[in-house]
Amino acid sequence: MNTLFTADPVRAATFVTDGKLVVFPTETVYGLGAHAFDEKAVEQVYQAKKRPTSNPLIVHIGTLTDVLHIAREVAPLAKLLMNAFFPGPLTLILPRHPSLPGIVSGGLDTVAVRMPALPLAIKFLNAACIPVVAPSANLSGCPSATTWQSAAEDLNHRVHCILCGPPSTLGLESTVVDCTSELPMLLRPGAISEEQLRTVIPEFSTTPPDEFRSPGMRYNHYAPNAKIRLIENPNDVHPNNSSGYIGLLPPPLISQFKMCRVLADKNDYSHSLFEFFRDCDRSGIKTIYCQKVDQAGIGRALMDRLIRAAKSTK
Ligand code: TXA
Ligand code: MG
Numbered sequence: 001m002n003t004l005f006t007a008d009p010v011r012a013a014t015f016v017t018d019g020k021l022v023v024f025p026t027e028t029v030y031g032l033g034a035h036a037f038d039e040k041a042v043e044q045v046y047q048a049k050k051r052p053t054s055n056p057l058i059v060h061i062g063t064l065t066d067v068l069h070i071a072r073e074v075a076p077l078a079k080l081l082m083n084a085f086f087p088g089p090l091t092l093i094l095p096r097h098p099s100l101p102g103i104v105s106g107g108l109d110t111v112a113v114r115m116p117a118l119p120l121a122i123k124f125l126n127a128a129c130i131p132v133v134a135p136s137a138n139l140s141g142c143p144s145a146t147t148w149q150s151a152a153e154d155l156n157h158r159v160h161c162i163l164c165g166p167p168s169t170l171g172l173e174s175t176v177v178d179c180t181s182e183l184p185m186l187l188r189p190g191a192i193s194e195e196q197l198r199t200v201i202p203e204f205s206t207t208p209p210d211e212f213r214s215p216g217m218r219y220n221h222y223a224p225n226a227k228i229r230l231i232e233n234p235n236d237v238h239p240n241n242s243s244g245y246i247g248l249l250p251p252p253l254i255s256q257f258k259m260c261r262v263l264a265d266k267n268d269y270s271h272s273l274f275e276f277f278r279d280c281d282r283s284g285i286k287t288i289y290c291q292k293v294d295q296a297g298i299g300r301a302l303m304d305r306l307i308r309a310a311k312s313t314k
Helices: 009-017 039-048 062-068 076-085 120-127 148-155 194-198 266-284 299-311
Strands: 004-005 023-024 031-035 058-059 090-095 108-116 162-165 176-177 185-188 228-233 245-246 259-264 287-291
Touching: 004 009, 004 228, 009 023, 009 031, 009 090, 009 108, 009 162, 023 120, 023 148, 031 120, 076 090, 108 287, 148 266, 176 194, 245 266, 259 266, 266 287, 266 299, 287 299
Parallel strands: 004 162, 023 162, 058 108, 090 176, 228 287, 245 259, 245 287
Antiparallel strands: 023 031, 090 108, 176 185
């Protein structure tokens, strides 16, 4: 199929309303969007990114009241989280509305809901006038795309339209919180930190999520072709012209790496990680050394992505 590239959110929205696939920007990562109530379109999303249909999708809304069309109910604690963090990089798991096709949620009776903060994403969603399912706009298992060019690298000719917006400012996916039981449960650490969540909801379930509540845990994630080596100390590296380095402290013999990124803080590290992985693959790097970070704030999500990338095999 031919892919149309546009910077016009209203033009892109006509595709999605028509049951076609549209890549669009958000503040976390780019999304691969389709009409949430069109089963055929949702099926195509799984096919386009080669994703197992048992790994459910997030439904994106442009207006807070749209949540009522996709969720059967919104519990008081979910309302508190929505008031505090929507629009923004938070996804809530709620009971699924009976009229929303089951394929959206991989057959679960719950649904994931997020309202992105990026104004271009909101313009696109509100012009589409429908809730839009959107997993990250990458081939399943690969690093998420934080630029439209990276999304196009994976999905050109597999989607009908790419809405070309700015690079994602955050660079890591949304935090996922399950609000369907008495105590909320953190299913995926993300751009909203646990500390931020605790300012609104002090108590979280301490049971670690299992793969039934959090199907995403079953699959490989975020992996470039290169092997990822996590290191505590930048001295633990073997630089050569097929290795790369990313971290907060400069490694010794920095000029011997083929590619090297030293970031000012954890936010910059998060913002740069996936694009650095992709740059390393573009230049044929075989090993990427990634410096570990502490778990405070965004550190938890960053370490989660680093550990999963290091575990994943291609
Ligand atoms: O920042 C983000 O969340 C990006 C942008 C595009 O919004 N989207 C994203 O989607 O990261 P995806 O599909 O790559 O990750 C969604 C995660 C998966 O781990 C999936 O298993 C989980 O959310 N998820 C979706 N629906 C769920 C549900 N009903 N119950 C539990 N987990 C769910
Ligand atoms: Mg993803």
